Amino acid sequence: MTLSRFAAGLLIACLALPAAAAFDIGQLMADLARHKGGRAKFVEKKYIALLDKPVVATGEMTYTAPDRLEKLTLTPKPERLLLERDQLSIERDRRKLTINLAAQPEALAFVDSIRGTLSGDRSALERNYALHLAGTADKWVLTLLPSDQKIAALVLRITVSGSGNQVRQIEYLQADGDRSVLSIDPVELR
């Protein structure tokens, strides 16, 4: 039904999907590609102009190379987000929303920013973003600037920082000035 597509479209249109995952970009990508996944705790802070203080979500996320990412939010409300190949599903309040990313190019580009970083897939990243790398192998900062107008209308900049092949923090700066910071603390490496 049209309406369900509308629901999915609406959601995806404003989707901010943070997640886990370089000196010479090629080197960084090669390092990241060697990372086969693992489990991590996360703390996500969203700074929203309308609110007096940031909203904070915490939980666990599990990444399995190359294309499965599960994000389990525990506080403030339980929620399960699963990204598997081209399927994105969100379960909350017993409701499940499944989105076929192939049907949503902008959302796909967005998801690729995380997936590409985690899996060290440079060509996937460069399809939609201009990449800038600063720092050293032990402490690097990768900046993604959307090259597509439609994506830039949602997010101005994505900043990924980490050490070695471990992504530590992802920051999204949204077009409306609000931003979210996802901090990742690995508990188990594979």
Next chain:
Amino acid sequence: MSRRARAFLLWALAMLAGAAIVWNSRFTADMSFFLPSTPSAEQQVLIDQLKEGVVSRLLMVGIEGGDGAQRAAASRALRERLAARPAFVSVQNGEAGSIAAERDLLFARRYLLSPAVGPQRFTVDGLRDAISGSIDLLASPAGMLVKPFLTRDPTGELYELVSNLNGGTQPAMRDGVWASRDGSRALLLLQTRALGSDTDGQEAAIAAIRADFAAAAGDGLRLVLSGPGRFAVEARATIKDEVSRLSMIGTLAIVAVLLVVYRSPRLVGLGLLPVASGALAGVVAVSLAFGTVFGITVGFGSALIGEAVDYSIYYFVQSGRLGVDAWRERFWPTIRLGVATSLCGFGALMLSGFPGLAQLGLYALSGVLTAALVTRWLLPQLAGDAAATRDPGPAGRRLRAAFAALRRLRWPLLALAVAAFAYLGQQRDRLWQPDLSVLSTVSAEAAAVDGALRADLGAPDARYLVVVAGADREAALQAAERAGQRLDRLVADGLIGGYDTPARFLPSRAAQAARLASLPAPDELRPRLRAALADLPLAADKLEPFVDAVDAARRQAPIERADLDGSALALAVDSLLLPRADTWSVLLPLRPPAGGADVDPAALRAALAGSDALFIDMKGEFDTLYADYLGEAVALSGAGLLAIVLLLAVTLRSPRRLAAVLLPLVVAVALVVAGLHLAGERLHLLHLVGLLLIVAVGSNYALFFDHLEQAGGADDETLVAMGLANLTTTIGFGTLGLSSVPVLHAVGVTVGPGAVLALLLSAVVVPRGTAR
């Protein structure tokens, strides 16, 4: 006026009256052939859905060939053209555009629409819960849904409305339009204004799609089209085409045979008189009894011709040497008994609740009876003594020799029969196809295309439904809201994943009034809001747009159906809220629970027990329907068989003769079933009906052999007449075997060979069992 002229005049008048009735009859080739004549409440829903449900009005279109950009351009051009046509209620190809309109509509009316709106919602506690829920939601990726609306809708009514809708599976997207998963086809989903049962309307809609595609698409692009409408149109075309083709083939073949044998066009013409009378009488009887004549029924005409011509064959061949009076005395009782057994077979079908079968039964019964009566009473008047004077001697002698040779094969034949019985016993669980789809005229390729398009489009199949009704729109919507409350609990328990209801976009007036009444005035709302937000990171003064929105909503007029015009919401409501003659019914399609589990019908029925809501499993209903038909066909075949056996027992008055007459028929049935199964034919209830007809029709031959034995030996005329009658019957039914309509094909491939076997086996078995 001579007796002869008077008889002819009477007959001609009857034929004219019949022709007038046929001229005014309504013919149809739609699926009502298969739909139960006295449906249960559940089956009625099934019928309504098949005839006018939204699913029956969906057409799926694929564009193939060229490159992705060409296909996308063609998809856009085609959508634009089709959307301008009144024949289509909706034309979708994934192009963005209308989404914003629907969201705005929902947003503007959120306080009338949201099920969460009630007195509790606007208390201090209610506000605190709802607003802190929205703030929590901001932490989620789904929170981006609420953020742009937070100051106007801090309680999250829009999220409440939208999150009840299922994301479902969506088509893939290529070049801005829907495409198959592999990207090789651009896809469109259309809903026709014409009902699914309006085959003319569906045909016009399909023609419009083809015309617009031809005009809009560039070279190298191909159109693929599927949906219930297309199947209906093609089934009708197939039946129309076959009715005339099969009748033509059958008639020509039979006329050719008769010409060869009689060598007299006049005799052939006279011989066809009973046939024409029977065919006309059949249609007249069906038209008078049913009001509507199915195309398939008329298609059965070729078999009727083959059967009805037998009586005149017997008359012409047998009466030549003996004269009419002697023929009546010697042979008519046997023919009469054969007619009676045929009537038992066809008559049993008339009792079927499967309308198609009942029509076939009445058609054949009236046809055979009329042909026999015309042969007995009219034909001698018209033909006089001009009956076949040709000496059947040589043909008779050859047949006699052939039958004698056949009798030497009796032991191998009986061994074959035993093998057939053993094979059937071993295969008995695999003989019959268990579902109604075997009766469908849809070809395997067409079904494959349909399946591929459906999978790529995620088109609904609407297997599970809850149905409620009300005296008017308001009552129906209130009933839907009550059923919705029960379903909400099932969603909470995880028994179902969700459901659709028209009350979501068009709540009952009562529900809307209650929601409006719960909205507080600004002076009441502001202090409660300040109290509610005391511990939350959101300042009350930022929510002044919310206070204004609630205040404005208090003066809103209730939503009427017309307010939804032009949006997808109108379609959603119209497809689920159906006005009937004296009641409104509401469909609530259910979605399976998350995680791929299936809906548990027993649990659903239990949960809805005690309410007036009806739970329906569409596939289950189809399966039940077919099982009912099959069970009924078994019962009716049994009854028909019993009637034939009783009739023969009473007439023959000898268990030995009875056994001798029945044995070849039983063996013929076994050989036919085993043969068809070995040949890979998927056997269904029409084959079963065919078996009854083998007995009903084949008993004629067994009876003649019995008669000949009683008379002390076979005469050449009777052997020739039997051979010829058998040939025409086999041609008539065999022609049906050529049909691509499963109903006709099944009867044809069963009775055609069955009739031949019945003659041959009778020649082998009957004489042994009696005189010698």
